[in-house]
Amino acid sequence: QKEVEQDPGPLSVPEGAIVSLNCTYSNSAFQYFMWYRQYSRKGPELLMYTYSSGNKEDGRFTAQVDKSSKYISLFIRDSQPSDSATYLCAMSGRRVGGTSYGKLTFGQGTILTVHP
Amino acid sequence: GAGVSQSPSNKVTEKGKDVELRCDPISGHTALYWYRQRLGQGLEFLIYFQGNSAPDKSGLPSDRFSAERTGESVSTLTIQRTQQEDSAVYLCASSLKGGDTQYFGPGTRLTVL
Helix, strand or coil, rough: CCCCEEECCCCCECCCCEEEEEECCCCCEEEEEEEEECCCCCEEECCCCCCCEEEEEECEEEEEEEEECCCCEEEECCCCHHCCEEEEEEEEEEECCCCCCCCEEEEECCEEEEEC | CCCCEECEEEEEEEECEEEEEEEECCCCCCCCEEEEECCCEEEEEEEEEECCCECCCCCCCCCCEEEEECCCCCCEEEEEECCHHEEEEEEEEEEEECCCEECCCCEEEECCC
16 A cells, blocks of 8 residues: 555546545654645646645645545645646655655645646 | 756666766755656655765665765766666755755656667
């Protein structure tokens, strides 16, 4: 079993839809949770970064972490064709001293297409 | 300023040959990471350099894989005696220090025939 599971999709939605992307994980040591967006033939770019449980909002994007269920989500409101990309969840443990440990464990990625 | 750069962008090689992939991190970033991304898969951690500390090599899949970093600058990932299963995109990332936001390069697409 992989440490991080993510439905690869593909997911196709009409412009303006609300998109929900999810990951589950098995390692209770994970404390830092990230969502990356990756356009075709490009490197991933960080979208959202959260520590421990809770919600974080940034514009049209909301990240949720539920550590008790080992479940994280990314919601995209008013989706746009420019949001079409692969979305990767990533997570890391916490180093003694409080900072994130650098090594990231990624999900498989969900391919999202937003059509006009 | 310039982001993370990687070279070459594409590399086609024959099975059994050695390859070297290069990463130039963002200037001033002390931490550098290598990941591998197979087709349709997420990123798989390979190795992590943090300043002068011993690198975390726990993700290297076999002893055919090695990496070096010169101080806090350029890194080279070397794959010896390449196999077809080594075909993937190799991504490099850097961060200001370990645990900070990682900024990724565009990757090197390696194809082993």
